[in-house]
Structure formats: structure tokens, C-alpha cells
Amino acid sequence: MGRIRVLSDQVANQIAAGEVVDRPASVVKELLENALDAGANRIRIEVEAGGRKLIRIADDGHGMNRDDALLAFERHATSKLRTADELLSISTLGFRGEALPSIASVARVSLDTASDDEPSGTHLEIAGGKIHHVDDAALPRGTTISVSDLFFNTPARRKFLRAESTELSHVAALVTHYALAHPEKHFELISASHSLVTAPPVSRPAERIYQIFGKDTLAQLLPVAAETQLDRSGLPEPPPWKRDPDQPPRTPGALRLSGFYSKPELQKLNRNSIYIFVNKRLIRDRLLLHAISEAYRNIIPPTSYPVVLLFLDMPPEEVDVNVHPAKTEVRFRQQSLIHDFVRDSLRNALIAARPVAGFKAALESSPAATPSLIPIPGSRLPGSPGESPAEGIPDQPASTEAEPFRLTPRPLTPLPGKLPFDERELAVQFEQQSLRQAAAALLEAPPPAHDNCSPDALDPLPPPQEAAAQIEAEQAAITLNQLGSLRPMGQLRDSFILAAGEDGLWIIDQHVAHERVLFERILRDRRVEHIQRQRLLMPLLVELKPWQMVIFAQIAEELERNGFEVEPFGPQTLAVKAAPVGLEGASLERMLNEVIDQSSEASREPSLNEDLTALRTRIAASIACHSAIKINTPLDPKRMEWLLLELAKTEHPTSCPHGRPIALLYSWKDIQRAFHRI
Ligand SMILES: Nc1ncnc2c1ncn2[C@@H]1O[C@H](COP(=O)(O)OP(=O)(O)O)[C@@H](O)[C@H]1O
Numbered sequence: 101m102g103r104i105r106v107l108s109d110q111v112a113n114q115i116a117a118g119e120v121v122d123r124p125a126s127v128v129k130e131l132l133e134n135a136l137d138a139g140a141n142r143i144r145i146e147v148e149a150g151g152r153k154l155i156r157i158a159d160d161g162h163g164m165n166r167d168d169a170l171l172a173f174e175r176h177a178t179s180k181l182r183t184a185d186e187l188l189s190i191s192t193l194g195f196r197g198e199a200l201p202s203i204a205s206v207a208r209v210s211l212d213t214a215s216d217d218e219p220s221g222t223h224l225e226i227a228g229g230k231i232h233h234v235d236d237a238a239l240p241r242g243t244t245i246s247v248s249d250l251f252f253n254t255p256a257r258r259k260f261l262r263a264e265s266t267e268l269s270h271v272a273a274l275v276t277h278y279a280l281a282h283p284e285k286h287f288e289l290i291s292a293s294h295s296l297v298t299a300p301p302v303s304r305p306a307e308r309i310y311q312i313f314g315k316d317t318l319a320q321l322l323p324v325a326a327e328t329q330l331d332r333s334g335l336p337e338p339p340p341w342k343r344d345p346d347q348p349p350r351t352p353g354a355l356r357l358s359g360f361y362s363k364p365e366l367q368k369l370n371r372n373s374i375y376i377f378v379n380k381r382l383i384r385d386r387l388l389l390h391a392i393s394e395a396y397r398n399i400i401p402p403t404s405y406p407v408v409l410l411f412l413d414m415p416p417e418e419v420d421v422n423v424h425p426a427k428t429e430v431r432f433r434q435q436s437l438i439h440d441f442v443r444d445s446l447r448n449a450l451i452a453a454r455p456v457a458g459f460k461a462a463l464e465s466s467p468a469a470t471p472s473l474i475p476i477p478g479s480r481l482p483g484s485p486g487e488s489p490a491e492g493i494p495d496q497p498a499s500t501e502a503e504p505f506r507l508t509p510r511p512l513t514p515l516p517g518k519l520p521f522d523e524r525e526l527a528v529q530f531e532q533q534s535l536r537q538a539a540a541a542l543l544e545a546p547p548p549a550h551d552n553c554s555p556d557a558l559d560p561l562p563p564p565q566e567a568a569a570q571i572e573a574e575q576a577a578i579t580l581n582q583l584g585s586l587r588p589m590g591q592l593r594d595s596f597i598l599a600a601g602e603d604g605l606w607i608i609d610q611h612v613a614h615e616r617v618l619f620e621r622i623l624r625d626r627r628v629e630h631i632q633r634q635r636l637l638m639p640l641l642v643e644l645k646p647w648q649m650v651i652f653a654q655i656a657e658e659l660e661r662n663g664f665e666v667e668p669f670g671p672q673t674l675a676v677k678a679a680p681v682g683l684e685g686a687s688l689e690r691m692l693n694e695v696i697d698q699s700s701e702a703s704r705e706p707s708l709n710e711d712l713t714a715l716r717t718r719i720a721a722s723i724a725c726h727s728a729i730k731i732n733t734p735l736d737p738k739r740m741e742w743l744l745l746e747l748a749k750t751e752h753p754t755s756c757p758h759g760r761p762i763a764l765l766y767s768w769k770d771i772q773r774a775f776h777r778i
């Protein structure tokens with residue numbers, strides 16, 4: 101007898117489940133995507149014990165008729181794809197027909213569904229891949245799927261599950277992602293009778309961010325929107341029935357970008373607060389992460405990451421989503437065009453917005469002090485040593501496991517103080533309150549100060565629409581363009597310039613301000629090959645170690661183009677005969693050592709594949725740093741004025757090339773508030 105046997109469906113499904121379903125959050129992902137594909141407007145997710153015991157998702161989508169309900173659990177049964185050609189232009193989130201059979205092979209599943217096709221709905225029960233029960237049921241249109249006892253028949257997998265709170269945090273992160281991508285839909289996440297996410301429909305993404313993360317986060321984000329044209333050569337127009345009836349018709353080949361990015365003052369230790377959605381699908385993509393880092397290069401430190409929510413919208417033919425079973429990785433047809441478009445759109449938005457850093461925000465947003473936007477196990481305990489930048493999507497299993505966060509939604513009891521009379525008003529307030537609690541729990545931040553005890557605790561929060569609009573207006577009002585019109589009043593300890601302006605009191609770090617001015621000038625001059633150099637009266641002799649000599653040889657040409665004239669003077673000594681203007685003596689020597697050391701580090705990092713631009717930027721940053729006005733240097737008023745004017749003219753007056761803030765504003769509003777005048 102031969103050795104080869106065809107696997108039974110149940111075994112095949114369990115193998116597929118290994119790829120698609122590895123934890124409760126992945127079940128939630130698949131079911132959520134199905135609900136969205138079914139056109140649902142309202143989705144309610146309930147979990148018990150972090151989803152190990154129960155996951156129930158109810159939607160008001162188009163539902164299924166009896167035949168479809170039975171078919172849905174067959175392997176490769178899908179209503180979303182018919183021919184392989186269509187794979188090239190998928191506009192639904194699912195298409196593999198694997199999720200339901202995979203989930204049903206490793207859990208007990210019950211399905212309640214009703215569509216407009218049939219008078220009666222269907223109730224179905226499946227365990228370990230076998231249908232146990234089918235019945236008629238009177239149901240409203242839509243689908244509810246309950247998944248209980250996940251991995252009850254695969255103990256090995258069950259062992260890999262983490263603490264309930266860890267699993268719950270993954271589920272919460274996931275629901276948050278989808279809620280962000282679909283502000284026009286109603287999302288609810290409930291765990292053990294407590295509401296963790298309550299997001300009624302809103303009309304703009306900014307309002308959704310406000311609903312989910314709250315006022316402070318929204319105030320640190322800036323909007324971005326851009327559009328470009330993709331190259332359409334070689335692509336047929338998609339057939340008309342593929343178009344999504346809910347979406348406005350696309351211009352053929354349009355690549356649209358919209359979203360939010362953080363001010364440079366907000367810095368994170370890892371990429372967990374970067375969300376990238378392509379056609380409303382959350383993806384993880386190295387290329388786009390790289391584009392985002394590039395946009396922030398020399399604005400935030402290379403070891404920090406911004407908060408970015410990016411929505412890219414493009415014709416489905418432009419992106420292959422069928423490269424990963426969980427569909428979190430994609431491949432773009434026009435990779436470099438998309439990369440550059442994302443980088444340039446973000447960079448231009450940053451240049452145009454010139455956001456001002458406030459005192460409080462700058463204090464709170466040193467990377468170590470800020471948690472990620474979403475709780476991620478093992479990667480976000482402030483100060484924990486094992487903090488490794490998780491790649492892309494936060495809901496991937498993290499390598500190190502730690503208790504991620506305490507979910508502390510409390511049962512909602514009436515608060516002391518004046519009680520509103522209208523029951524409806526009360527309900528609204530409690531809903532808003534629970535949102536804040538959930539957001540606080542999600543962010544692991546202490547609940548807002550006026551949560552419980554201050555007298556205005558019961559003043560209703562403004563609705564998201566108003567609140568978001570107000571925050572956006574406040575942000576747009578103050579920009580660093582004002583720098584040029586400030587009145588410098590003096591220095592603090594000969595190191596910080598104090599200046600008065602319409603918007604409040606400014607403090608400017610004189611060293612980093614000058615550094616930014618010089619940095620941009622050096623890069624500009626270098627681009628047009630017009631470097632200002634000075635000949636030294638006496639050559640400066642710099643001693644190097646042998647390995648430093650090797651690195652020096654590699655970067656000598658670029659140094660020369662930056663105004664250096666250096667010749668070897670014996671085996672381990674360099675003679676510097678000319679240098680960029682402003683750089684002399686000990687500073688010059690330190691600068692050379694610094695650039696050589698940084699270059700040797702960069703060359704040790706094999707993945708970095710240093711390019712010339714990076715080297716050029718590093719040299720410019722180093723020259724700027726070592727020739728800029730130092731702290732503890734008295735400046736006369738003319739010089740201060742000049743510095744502020746020059747700073748106002750730079751592209752990025754927000755931060756120095758190493759990412760430190762340059763100017764902080766103590767706003768007029770905060771000053772008045774602190775003196776109890778408002
Ligand atoms: N919530 C739902 N509402 C309506 N139809 C659904 C729902 N969930 C699943 N289905 C149907 O079941 C089919 C199989 O689902 P699934 O196994 O997730 O595969 P896929 O989503 O890749 O098609 C879907 O194609 C869809 O027709």
C-alpha cells in the first residue's frame with residue numbers, strides 16, 4: 101500500500117487555522133472583516149475571558165440565506181471571488197474562503213443569520229468542524245457569530261495563549277484599528293459587561309480619533325491629505341460590477357493619501373503607533389514605514405518614531421493583497437512611486453504646518469515617558485529593558501511577554517454632585533464617560549483629572565464634532581511662522597532666548613536654533629556645490645586610530661565637497677588645511693572624530709545600506725552642531741533678533757537635526773489660566 105494519503109477536511113482546516121487563527125484577536129479580525137464585507141453599519145463585539153471563552157460578533161449586514169450559511173463553513177467557500185483574474189482587483193477584505201472553516205475546526209461556533217432573500221433566518225451550530233444543528237429562527241437581517249472555547253480540541257495551541265488581559269488588549273487594539281478606518285460605522289467592544297470601545301458613527305476621521313483616543317492625542321496630531329496619479333500603463337479598467345456602490349467613482353489611477361501625523365515633539369520608542377491602511381485594510385509594510393521615517397529624518401531622533409495614521413486609497417489592481425494568509429502584508433505594483441509620495445506628502449505637510457511645541461507636551465513626550473497609542477504586550481512598559489521596536493502592526497504576537505496593561509473599566513455608577521434630570525441626558529453622559537474610561541484604560545494613562553471628583557465632572561463633554569473642530573482650529577492658529585516677529589527680551593543664563601509674542605512667552609534654545617539654521621544652509625550650499633570654506637592659518641593635526649583612518653578614507657571625498665581640505669600627515673595623522681566657515685580648533689577636531697565614529701557605526705549596520713544622502717546629512721548635522729553658538733554665550737539683542745529671523749526661514753524650525761525641540765511656547769491661554777484669569 102502506498103504511503104501517501106489525502107488529508108481529511110478537518111485536518112486540512114486545522115492546518116489552515118494555524119495560519120489564520122492563532123489567538124482570539126485573529127478570530128475577531130476575520131469576523132470583523134466579514135461583517136464589514138457584508139456592508140454592516142453597526143458592529144458589536146463581545147468577549148469573555150479575553151476571547152478564550154467567548155467571542156461574539158453581531159452585525160447588521162446583508163446576512164446569508166440558508167444555503168449560503170451552510171456553504172460558508174466549507175473550505176474555500178467564498179462569495180467574494182470567482183476567477184483567479186479577479187484576484188488582481190479585490191475590493192473586499194476577505195476572499196480566501198478560509199476563515200470560517202478554520203475557526204469552526206478549532207472552536208464551537210454558532211451562527212445566526214438572516215437575509216432579505218428568505219422569510220426565515222437560520223440558526224446553525226458547529227463544533228470541531230461538524231455541523232450539529234440547523235434550525236429556522238426568527239431574526240432581524242444581519243449575522244451573529246459566536247465562537248466559544250477557542251482551541252478546545254487543540255490543547256497545544258491553547259497553551260500558547262497568554263493572560264486574559266493580554267489577549268484582550270490585542271482584541272481591543274484590533275477593534276480600534278477598524279474603528280479608525282471606518283468612522284462612519286458604529287463599533288462597540290464589550291468585555292465582561294464593560295464597554296471598552298463605544299464609537300457611534302461620526303462624519304470625519306478627526307472625530308473618530310477624538311472618540312477613541314481623546315482630546316490630548318488629537319491635539320498632538322496634524323492632518324495631511326494629498327493626491328497623485330499612478331502610472332496606468334498595462335492595466336485594463338476594472339469591470340463595472342466590481343466598483344463599490346458606496347464609494348464615489350474613482351478617477352482612474354488616483355492615489356490618495358489622508359490621515360494624521362504627530363508633531364515632532366511627540367516621540368515614541370517603537371513603531372506601534374504607526375497605522376497604515378491601504379484601501380481600509382490595516383497592513384504592515386516595511387516600505388511605507390521607511391517612507392515615514394524618511395519624512396521625519398532630522399526632525400525627530402533616529403531612534404524615535406512618530407504617531408501616524410495613514411489611509412492610502414488606490415485602485416485595487418495596484419496592490420496585491422494575496423501575499424500573506426492574514427492579509428497583513430501587501431505588494432504594490434508601483435513601489436517606489438508610493439514610497440516617495442508618502443515621504444514627500446508627510447514632509448511637505450510638516451514643513452507647511454510648522455507646529456509649535458507647548459511646554460507641557462514637550463515635557464511629557466520624551467519617548468520614555470509616552471506609552472504607545474495602543475497597548476502592546478511586551479513592548480510598551482515604560483522603561484522596561486526588553487523594549488524592541490515591534491515591526492509595524494501592533495497586534496502581532498510580541499516576542500517578550502509582560503502583563504500589558506490593567507483594564508480598569510469600572511461599572512458606571514452615578515457620580516456625586518448635581519444630577520441631571522433627563523434620563524436621556526444621563527445616558528449620553530455615561531456613554532461619554534465610559535468612552536473616556538476605555539480610552540484611559542487603552543492608553544494606560546491615569547483617568548482625566550476631572551473624571552470623578554471635580555465639580556465639572558458632570559458637565560457634558562462636547563460632541564466629537566465640535567470638540568474635534570475646536571482642537572483643530574486651535575492648532576492651526578499658532579505656527580512657528582511667528583518666530584520672525586517676536587521681540588527678544590533677553591537670555592536665561594546666557595543659554596535660552598526669552599521672547600514675547602502675541603501668542604505668549606517663547607523660550608528658544610540658542611544652540612539648537614543656530615544648529616538648525618546652519619544645518620539647512622550647509623545642505624543647501626552642498627546641493628549647489630557652493631560651500632563656504634576657510635583656510636586655516638596653521639594646519640590642524642588630528643590623530644586617528646588605525647580603524648578610524650580606514651573610515652576616513654571612505655568618507656574623504658564627501659568631506660572635501662563640504663569644504664574640508666585634509667591630507668595624510670604620517671600613518672595615523674591628518675593635517676586639516678581648510679574647513680567649513682565657523683569650524684575651528686577643538687570643535688573642528690571633535691566634529692571630525694564624531695563623523696568618523698558615526699560612519700563606522702553606520703557601516704557596521706548591514707541592513708542600513710548607507711546611502712550618500714545619509715552621509716551628507718550626517719556631515720551637515722555634525723558641522724552645524726560644532727559650529728553653532730554654544731550655550732552659556734551672551735548674545736546682544738541684534739544677534740538674538742537675527743537668529744529668530746533666520747530660524748523662521750528654515751523648513752523645520754521645530755527641532756534640531758538630532759530631534760531636540762528648538763522653541764517652546766508658554767501660551768497666552770496657559771498663562772492666563774495659571775494666574776486664574778480665565
Ligand atoms: N457576517 C457575515 N455576513 C454575511 N455573510 C458572511 C458573513 N460572514 C461570512 N459570510 C459569508 O461566508 C463566506 C465565507 O467567509 P470566510 O470564510 O470568512 O471567507 P471570505 O471572507 O474569505 O470569503 C463569505 O464569503 C460570505 O459570503
Ligand SMILES: [Mg+2]
Nearest residue numbers: 130134194199
Ligand atoms: Mg472572511
